[in-house]
Amino acid sequence: MEHVGAVDGAAGGQDFLAARFEENRGHLRAVAYRMLGSLSEAEDAVQEAWIKLNRSDTSAVDNLAGWLTTVVARVCLDMLRTRSSRRESPLEAHVPDPIVTSADGSDPEHESVQADAVGLALLVVLETLPPAERLAFVLHDMFAVPFDDIAPI
Template identity: 55%
Template structure:
């Protein structure tokens, strides 16, 4: 990351950096993208006449929101560009009740789980929901980012809020999700093709991160065929939460991660399976339970 030169403007910006990084991450769901957005915000601030900024925190939040919004729209226009970005920042949490010192990790995992729900929103909805409901940005400022009135921004945020609440009630990340994942595992282990089709959404997407790149398979029939190929390895995984959603992990004898599998479930069927076997993306995961 480019070093920020010293000075009063730098000090003012650095005081805001962590908050801006959090804003960008909640909008984009990627730590790497969030870092890029914050750095771009700094460069824009460096070119800006400080005398024209009445509220630095508000100005920076608006700039970060605008840059993030443009990036979200770019992803929507070119969805294939997002394949390698999805859940690139892995956080693994055991499914057992956490010990007191693990509460903070689980809380972060729950926050990451919300990103799965946010993925179902349009870029405008996601931006309005995150900025207003999570960071209390006024609708007037959100409207400036969206190119709409404050009332229109308020309506967009309200629509996003309803979607999030509906998803939380009907597609919450709880026991039903785990049961669907376990049904998938049992079908894969038993080589039961028909059972796999029953638990997979017709438009399910399988994304596999390998050292050679990302491989994407679309459709229940093709994904079911691939799942049967992985049935042997499935026996050695144990249940965890991957970024707050049900998944499974496998480790080598020395405790280094071998594979991570995350499942997204909607309306009782698996809509997305993300398998990571690329060591570079697994490096942040540590074995918590040697059993």
């Protein structure tokens, strides 16, 4: 477990937190993208997590990666709730149709197209879930986070 604790000097503490945040940025972006289905919204959620990290006292944080994942998940939940309250258009209105080919699936291009189609289908299915259920699904099934860790979020 990584204990953040107190770091000597304000600049040293900021540098330490910035380095830890950058180490986790890819994971945080992946969680946010799978929750939101939009790369730009995922980036917004990750940036919001950075702002919250800078404004928070992290001296008692034992697991910074877990703390950041929780923050991003909560930011995504808020964004999803806001999206549904504003009655924004559903994701499927913005997702391009998958390309269907008659290939037997043995060539890499077909496998790539098929993987993209499955990914798009998953995003459409996730769009139908309420925000809390989407969070639980994404964290558990895509990132192997135990349900006991998800429940407090």
